Amino acid sequence: MSPSPEAIAVAAILIMVIAAYALFGGADFGGGIWDLLAGSAQRGAAPRRLIDESITPVWEANHVWLVFILVLAWTAFPPAFAAIMTALFVPLSLSLLGIVLRGAGFAFRHTAERLRMQQLTGAVFAAASLITPFFMGAVIGAVVTGQVPVHPGGNTLAAWTSPTAILTGFLFVAACAYVSAVFLVLEARQRGHQDLERYFSLRATAAGVLTGALAGGTFADLSASAPYVYARLTGIALPLVAVSIAAGIGVLGMLWLRWYHPLFLRVAAAIAVAAVVSGWGLAQYPYLFPTSLPLATGSAPTGALVAEFVVTGLAVLLVAPGFALLYLLQQRSMLTEAGSDTGLRLAAQLEPAVPGQPAAAPVPATTRITTALVLAIVAIRAIRDVLSPSHRR
């Protein structure tokens, strides 16, 4: 039984959304990781501020990607979703823990008054940025190796503690740090911080090399732990893998040459991530869990799949103009942190504080009486209707 075109289409959408989350969410988590590694409060002040300023605007939207992934997965591929959520209960709960801690640390660190409190919330935020991608990576590693049972009876520890899964976890952490550092180079450039430009360029290169090494290690490991996926990665999905490697090397080259082109650098980093995620998707085809759960048996009925397709279209139609507006307004500097309310405070204070407010002109008596009459008539009719014999049983 081959999968329906609808199932393939929705699977493709899911892969695209995962790629988007890996890119934007990854940059977000990576920011937290660099925050963690920035050193003492004094030494790390400048990079931390840059990270903070560039994460802040996108933070909320990144949650939406994750929610979309979850909803798409459970609507379009319910059995796979249920099996993953059951067997990988522990790593998923830990990644969720990271998300909640990040949120709490993030919401509070801006309003924390004392330095000690700021350091604590900052540390929580940064540590959580490490936990979440690691365990998400472990989850993906467990799925790729086909270690998730289709009908799990409970937690499956072995699924996400295999060397491949752990390696994938580390790979995710390194990739987040890498993507984030690349973006931060550009953010530093845009703000004219030359020292920070160098600072993050160095770290982007280091993280890029580490990511490459980990990716190579994971890839080699897959040959034994996931023969089906490995065969397809070196077969039909090879072009995508090659593109990803080329883009990754391209980014490193641009960093080395200090050619920080805002568009090319971003696009190359995006391609590196998107290509490897789609390569993974293609390598798994036609399986949700290689090779135990095929797409055809694991997908929802056509009605639900078409609905997801329409919802995605609607999302693009509604959200894209919103994003365009946001972008346009940002470019024209129409969006700024609301300044002080000094003018308003003074104006509001000009009016003397009086116990009772000055009475406004009352509504004319005739209006009041008419309204009261109308209301009374409506009420009487309603009560009569309710009590009329036709309503009795």
Added chain:
Amino acid sequence: MGAAAHVLAVNPVPARSQMGSSLGFHIILACFGVAFAAVTMTAEWMGIRHGDAAALLLARRWSKVMAVLVAVGAVSGTVLSYEMGLLWPGLMGRFGAAIGFPFSLEGIFFFLEAIFVGVYLYGWDRLPPWAHWWSGMPIVVSGVLGAMSVVAANSWMNSPAGYTLSHGKITNVDPWSVFFNASTPYETAHMVLAAYMVTGFLVAGVYAVGLLRGRRDRYHRLGFGVPFTIAGVCAPLQVMMGDIIARFIAHNQPVKFAAMEYVTTTTRDAPEWMGGIFINGKVYFGAAIPAFDSILVGFSPHTKVIGWDSVPPSQRPPLVTLIHLSFDLMVGIGFFLFALAAWQAWWWWFHRRLLMTPWFLVPSAVSGVAAVAAMEAGWVVTEVGRQPWIVYRVLLVSQAVTPSSGVTVTLAVILILYAILTVVSIGVPMVMSRRWRQGTAAEEEAEQVPYGPSPARFSPAGPPAPPAGPGASSGGPEPL
């Protein structure tokens, strides 16, 4: 399935507690996501329309509080999406295809809300006043539509529709019938009104405290009056809606209704119990109005009300006392809020001013907390009342719960984390308000809220210069 897993599967109490506490926490923040923009925009509208500086100042400050609450709400909402799978894989694996559609729609509205919260929050200084006002409109619309989508998913669990089952597997899904199931119109309207009431009364309550402390300037009067009016308009509608819904439940989910009203056996002349504890077939400490339950259900004492004896004990909800008392609490608070709103409406009608007597302000100060209690009680009624079913008469909770061990641990962790998040969501606005009251303009300027473009990047020009005039001593504390 192992023996331990089996014990957990038939004893889903930790999972239910975790879901209940997560939902109970998120729903309060969700109310602000749904309704706070409308309250803020009303103040802004008054400010722009009448050149009212106090109203504009309120709107600006409320939008900052909104940013904090939406940020925390985004986190607790993500937790809920996870928990749908982590705690109830048996539900999602079987019915994810059906229940997923309303959730997907919600995703879109959440996205839109997130974008326009950013525009609204950071457009204060540069956008023309009315353009800024309109930028808030999508938040109001997507807030309401998003709430309707999520509640429609819950309605579906009460009135499952729009799918075909064969051999325990879904073979066909009709998304529209899933979304517009029998319960959707009632539940969604009830919840949207509740969101407006919770937000309105909570915000009004803050300023009621200010008024009680003698801060009776226009800023505090408006801060009380605007949200109170919005919530007060919803209060009578909610009482009406509640009455209609109770009748609907009596027909649609009679066993839930029986638990709400202590109807042990199917009977005519069913009494209406006010309060009371149900132990071993008897109601203690309760007051019964003879035949009134029958009258409420069918406008006649002869209406037959279905009791819980209509189903075998294994299909009856547990904790009937909890269900009944929660229901009574919700109805009681509903009438209390209605009365409070009616009193102020009466006074406004004849005197054109706010009531300033402590007899009114003290109850108003607690009206928000009361509204939250009523909403939580309502969710207890509908969720516990649906037990032992997760999908009414289709799937048992025990069939849906995860066989994974460790829910007790996650429950404990979630409780601790949510205690922290509660402190954050109450503490941050309190810290802000203290700064607003005591602080200088410079401090307020330096204030940062969780997301949006940063000041360093997007503000080439400084803040607008304060107008020269009487009392231009912006350095000192201002008794606003």
